[in-house]
Amino acid sequence: MTQEELAKRVGVRRETIVFLEQGKYNPSLKLALGIAKELKTSVDTLFSL
Amino acid sequence: MTFKQYRAVKLVVVMILAMTVSMSVARENYLIPVMALGIAIAVLLIVRRKVKEIVADERDYEISGKAARLAMQIFSWFAVVIMLLLYAQRTINPSFEAVATTLAYSVMLLMLLYALIFYYYFKSSFFEGKKIYLIVGLIIIMTLLFFAGLRLLSGEDGWLCKNREWIKHGHPNFPAPSTECKK
Numbered sequence: 001m002t003q004e005e006l007a008k009r010v011g012v013r014r015e016t017i018v019f020l021e022q023g024k025y026n027p028s029l030k031l032a033l034g035i036a037k038e039l040k041t042s043v044d045t046l047f048s049l
Numbered sequence: 050m051t052f053k054q055y056r057a058v059k060l061v062v063v064m065i066l067a068m069t070v071s072m073s074v075a076r077e078n079y080l081i082p083v084m085a086l087g088i089a090i091a092v093l094l095i096v097r098r099k100v101k102e103i104v105a106d107e108r109d110y111e112i113s114g115k116a117a118r119l120a121m122q123i124f125s126w127f128a129v130v131i132m133l134l135l136y137a138q139r140t141i142n143p144s145f146e147a148v149a150t151t152l153a154y155s156v157m158l159l160m161l162l163y164a165l166i167f168y169y170y171f172k173s174s175f176f177e178g179k180k181i182y183l184i185v186g187l188i189i190i191m192t193l194l195f196f197a198g199l200r201l202l203s204g205e206d207g208w209l210c211k212n213r214e215w216i217k218h219g220h221p222n223f224p225a226p227s228t229e230c231k232k
């Protein structure tokens with residue numbers, strides 16, 4: 001899945017996904033849960049908690 | 050329409066608006082800028098609806114919140130310092146006092162609006178219902194009251210334009226306007 005596709009699915013702009021990957025942005029709980037759901041994983045696995 | 054196209058249209062609209070406003074004000078026509086502003090807002094709203102991509106997300110809102118807070122703080126401090134300087138120098142030029150008072154009222158109104166909006170969001174959720182219209186209405190009413198208050202409190206002393214001359218009305222504590230009297 002591309003950044004663009006993921007961004008569209010969770011309702012954010014592609015830049016937000018880029019900043020998330022680079023660790024420069026702390027997402028809201030809603031966005032974190034949305035991304036985890038789309039990537040079929042859990043929030044703690046996704047963000048290495 | 051893509052987001053990039055929307056941004057290009059927005060830039061063009063803003064440039065046309067800026068040119069229209071500056072040319073109209075230079076020719077002392079104040080109706081055209083108001084109309085141009087209304088048309089520009091309508092055009093941007095229509096164009097924005099045609100954008101299929103996400104125009105702004107939670108990160109944009111977070112950044113805009115920080116930017117707005119910082120801009121407000123910078124403006125407030127700047128206005129207060131300038132206001133104090135002008136007020137201290139009011140004996141040099143009496144019009145300094147009017148400018149200082151305007152700045153003081155501007156900062157006061159800004160702080161009041163901030164406090165009210167902050168209180169509203171503190172008490173309720175941002176996207177809950179359509180209460181945002183209430184806030185916009187409140188802001189408009191407050192602005193109108195502010196200007197009405199200024200008009201009432203400013204008194205009747207001033208300068209009137211008659212037969213191409215500035216004539217004293219009452220006892221104004223500021224000099225006659227430097228603009229040309231055309232009536």
